[in-house]
Amino acid sequence: MTDEPTRRRPTLDEVAERAGVSRTAASRVLNNAPHVSRDKREAVQRAIRELGYVPNPTARALATQQAGAVALIVAGDDPAVFADPFFGQVVAGATTVLEETDLHLMLCLATSARGQLRVQQLLHTRAVDGVMLMALREGDPLTRLALDADIPAVFGGRPLGQDVPSFVDVDNVGGARAATEYLISQGRTRIAMITGPLDTDVSRARHRGYREALTLAGLTPHGEEPGDFTELGGITAMDALLARHPDTDAVFAANDNMAAGALRALRRAGRTVPGDTAVIGFDDLPVAEVSDPPLTTIHQPIQALGQEMTRMLLALVAGGSPSPLLLPTRLVRRESA
Amino acid sequence: MTDEPTRRRPTLDEVAERAGVSRTAASRVLNNAPHVSRDKREAVQRAIRELGYVPNPTARALATQQAGAVALIVAGDDPAVFADPFFGQVVAGATTVLEETDLHLMLCLATSARGQLRVQQLLHTRAVDGVMLMALREGDPLTRLALDADIPAVFGGRPLGQDVPSFVDVDNVGGARAATEYLISQGRTRIAMITGPLDTDVSRARHRGYREALTLAGLTPHGEEPGDFTELGGITAMDALLARHPDTDAVFAANDNMAAGALRALRRAGRTVPGDTAVIGFDDLPVAEVSDPPLTTIHQPIQALGQEMTRMLLALVAGGSPSPLLLPTRLVRRESA
DNA sequence: CCTCTTTTTGGAAGCGCTTCCGGTCACCCT
């Protein structure tokens, strides 16, 4: 190794020269394109090895007009929302499929005004080849921005009040129905719901599923209280529910965090679960396994969500026109219901 | 708006032409550099506005030899580790400081062999201007790779068994000592510890702090059991601890997840907390507030960690040589101890 | 009014790679 402190990294020209071929030929073997004779190909490969050459991605990007990266954009108003393990799993899923390509993952939290602006630039400048958007609120300007930016975009969960061509979502309505029906099948009749913030499609869909199941069974909602998807919010909502309807015998929370909160509120109120009140959640996050009692919940394939979003984006980038996707959910029976 | 379907985006040349100046001048106003007369500057600005010009970041990157992005690399062997809210907070912190610059955040999970490879490429090709590395295990090849790649790098938490020039860490030893001393000050004497995986510096440091406090007080460890930083691991470890030393009157868990697990194991074993056994955690994650009882724990400024890592990286990229940083921790008293 | 600075200008040379396209050359078929 003759590594001078900061030697300029070798360029394709140098490789070509050393291999005694044109830069064009060198480029061809790099991208293993045809029309290079066996000899030259090998000469170039040797030169590459000897020089320790590694192509400059920026130059390649400029020449090919492809950024070599896609972005995951997380909206919301608080940077802390990203601390939700949900996103971590989505990222993990996205990563597994991106790993198989030569694209990188750019992460943008569009939570502050500054952040929104930067996302806007990102879209405008085409610094990425495509974007995945999540956690959009109703009327979030980002939705239009992304749609208008003429850049491949897939949405994780449908944005409320705006039809988008490419999205992958979870069957929230079906899951919520299944949850509620399960409660009903257990003989519960005074079923309350802790909803999510109602300016999101996911919350609305889960609420709809709950209502549908109730209607089908000839029941009516026994109290509905909005939460904010946090455990604390679940506690507050459950307290409110209990105050209004002390005879509630079951509650469906729109996510596990809130269900866990409900569990705590119920215990604090001296009620047993599932004895006095059954609780069912949604998401099947880690917390569901370790809450007390463990949560019966609707499992949603979060990592798969990340994967499918990414696959769809890749298809879009490749010029395809994939159809929207709805991922299935399934009931996970544990002890809270 | 005369937006044809897919009109080529305007280039700097077009701006220059329209403004009646040279491309050089146009570039100058873009980067608001000196040596441009007032008139021309305004003309260029107008042209930019009228054309809706937005500079091409790739071209700029090629010319300036700066990627315009930094990477956050998360090691570990399971993509799911990233689901830990810890990382979410780090990302949030990093984002807040990056937002003030014109750098983007690239996220890499080096959890699979494939992932490691891609990170290696990332370093080699200089696709980013700098990297932040986290969750490195002892002897992780990534450490050397990053150090050798001749690219600005800051480590989040010191990698075990390898001195690195730039890192920001939390005062794990001090925090662990404070936690243990608090337990001691409450009159506990049979104090066990649930450690993290001992091939990480953070686990070792917290363990050391625990030992130091014990020694200072003339006490000895009352059982030590390694966990894996998950709630489940905490349950298992606590069960083991209880089996060996049923008279344990306090336990210090190396993080909140495991502390929460310990809480559950203790309850299951019919013990009261803090009555029979006091429990103290580390991290002050959201779970600490909502566990039952709420966890007394050592707060560590995770978001600040992300911020400081990023600031340090920026300093490095700018050619500076910042000193390592140790962030303070503080005891948060709740009800478990 | 003329010389000496100080500013302002823009031509041109990159940054490192891809790719169009016209030219070679070997080979095969009548």
Place this chain on the structure above:
DNA sequence: AGGGTGACCGGAAGCGCTTCCAAAAAGAGG
């Protein structure tokens, strides 16, 4: 042997921006 037919090959033109540098313009000073 002449004419095709392809597979090779490499020159050169980009991709869109920054920046060096020589030249031109504008002030300053006498």
